[in-house]
Amino acid sequence: MNSNTSKGLHNREYFFTFVVTNNAFLRTVDHVDILVDESVPVKGIVREGASGENDIDFTQDNKTFISWNGFIDHESGINLYRIALSPWCLGYEEMVNSLENDSIVSVNTSENSVLMYFPREGMFITSVIAFNNAGEPSDVACSDGIMYDTSPIEIFNLTGSMFRTEEGIACDGNQTPFLIMNNLSRVRLVKSSKCAEICRNFTFETFINTLPEISRNHSDSSISEGICGKLSPFVGHEIYIPSDKIQVSWERGSGHSQIDDFYVGFGQSSSEYLSPSLISFQRTSGHSRYLNHHSGLRSAKSFWMYIKSLSKTGVEKTIPIGPIIIDSTPVKIVKDLLVESKDNSIYIGWENETFIDEEEIEPVSSIYFRFGK
Secondary structure, three states, rough: OOOOEEOOOOOOOOEEEEEEEOOOOOEEEEEEEEEOOOOOOOOEEEOOOOOOOOOOOOOOOOOOEEEEOOEEOOOOOOEEEEEEEEEEOOOOHHHHHOOOOOEEEEEEOOOEEEEEEOOOEEEEOOOOOOOOEEOOOOOOOOOOOOEEOOOOOOEEEEOOOOOEOOOOEEEOOOOEEEOOOOOOOEEOOOHHHHHHHHOOOOOOOOHHHHOOOOOOOOOHHHHHHHHHEEEEEOOOEEEOOOOOEEEEEEEOOOOOOOOOEEEEEEEOHHOOOOOOOEEEEEEEHHHHHHOOOOOOOOOOOOOOEEEEEEEOOOEEEEEEEEEEEEEEOEEEEEOOOOOEEEOOOEEOOOOOEEEOOOOOOOOOOOOOOOOOO
């Protein structure tokens, strides 16, 4: 060597022999082989998913396999890989310095796949860098990303064409009382004494939370107290439609979950939401509406409708709606009306149960009249 220094050539192997002799003339001989590798490894490709399987873009599991290939170093070979999960594609300096925080997790391995856990829910990108046996890192390779999400697709503003019901009081999951209107809209009430008592003592169907809310000035607790004292809890109230034509629409929540599709099915009770017995789940092809001109459901037989949302990560949520009754017959007048003319006035009256509807369980709630020639 020249001044104890020597410059080797790239991709050349050098052999060194060391002889060490002590004062007793005892010797130790050792050999060292050195390969000069001035090139960095070739960057490969990375994806979420086990080796040999398809790329995964969405998951509800808190962990995922990550695999990669194509990282090559012809001279000294690959020594190890550094893999990181983060909300963005990490840069060269971030990967070399092993940046970690509450949003980034990383691991080193000599294998070509690894199982990693997400630090939280959200969109994550995998970054991989390879180090050769000379300690030189490759460029960073990043995946196309994976969404980790366990939240369902929420629906709201559920509206049914020609859906009618009897007014009542219902409460949401936060024990907030609402007046349920005849057209299946709701009005927020003040949690007065009687309203709070209804919320404590009764359990309500989950579709109550999806109904459209109408803004009305019921901020006066005395008004809410009077409404809750007059109307019954909205428990078991039938929903009536005039024919077997079923038309509903809704809106989806604004969360980060991505929709795979909506499904609508029909069964005989609220408990059949997993496997409807009357009409199996039908896709809406991503539309927030459902229309069936001739459902085939029988008149005067109560049934339930189920709206199921499925996210890209596979999370399902089903809302049972009912009981629903097809009421296709008009109200019958079974007794004569009482008509009397007195002092230039006409008085019309009727006895109880003069107007009946054989398909409705509740008595006729509204009667309209007009005068004409």
